[in-house]
Amino acid sequence: MGFIVFFSPSEDKVISQADKDFSLSRMQIQHQQDSKNDTIKYCQDKQIKILNKNGYFSNAPQVDFLASLWKNRYLHGYREQILESYLDTLRQILTKHDKILLKEVYGAKNFTPKNEMELNLALQQNTTLQAIERYCGVAFQALNFTSLSEESKDFICNHVYIFSNLFGVICARDKIPFYKLKQGAKIPYLNLAKVYEPFLPLLDDFLSQTLPNPQDFIIDLRASIYTKIFTPKQQNFFFEFQKENKIVSHYSKFYRGVILRLLSQQSQWRDSQNIDFETALVFFSTIEHENLRLHSITQKKTTTIVKYDIL
Incomplete structure (x- = not known):
């Protein structure tokens, strides 16, 4: 299991x-x-x-970090192409002061010292951090990885797979450089559908081999933009968060990080041999957090949707 x-x-x-x-x-x-x-x-x-x-x-960036990314023996050439397309786009933004591309890639309407510095930094591709430490949005702030015990950190590094919008699926422990790319960017070769095209069959094979038993499952803490790219065939938990009967996306990001933090702190979860689907269902039904209360649990094919009220 x-x-x-x-x-x-x-x-x-x-x-x-x-x-x-x-x-x-x-x-x-x-x-x-x-x-x-x-x-x-x-x-x-x-x-x-x-x-x-x-x-x-x-002009060539150092791309040695690609070799250590998830399933890179099958994806190296493809990731190199995506990365080069990304770097070419950055060069065009900076050399031509292309505001249309700036908005599409960075999400800003005008150039500022801050975004020019960050785009130049993204061109370097020379220093790396573990993905779980590189990302620092709301969910990652709630997780607060650096404050966790070594056992909890190991749990996350061994169990968490991040759906990067530039590098595809990567492990939490995989090391990646700084980059800036707006989620949902529609640039040719850099949109999510294109980036993930070769990942889908690999994901299916990986999951069928990693989770072969009926009681195995996936804890899906992704945002909806990523769930639309890939739907697992295995049993999976998906989470929704509402306040005053309305689904709230910003709070959802935060509480996905909270749930991952809570999981990593449970000794029974750190020994995954003791966790089956039914045990997980009980845990999510009785989760203890001062700002969360179970609202409902519904089933949709292989997905168990756990909805919480935010207090």
């Missing part, structure tokens, strides 16, 4: 100290090169360049 957890990413990402240090080092190298009037000339677009061991600058 076993289970896994599906989780959504967030548009907000952590900029780590390593990101800042690397960005600063690139600026210093550029300043030194400019001041020495080196024969190596920068392109007019002032893209951030990467210094290789021979002392030459290259």
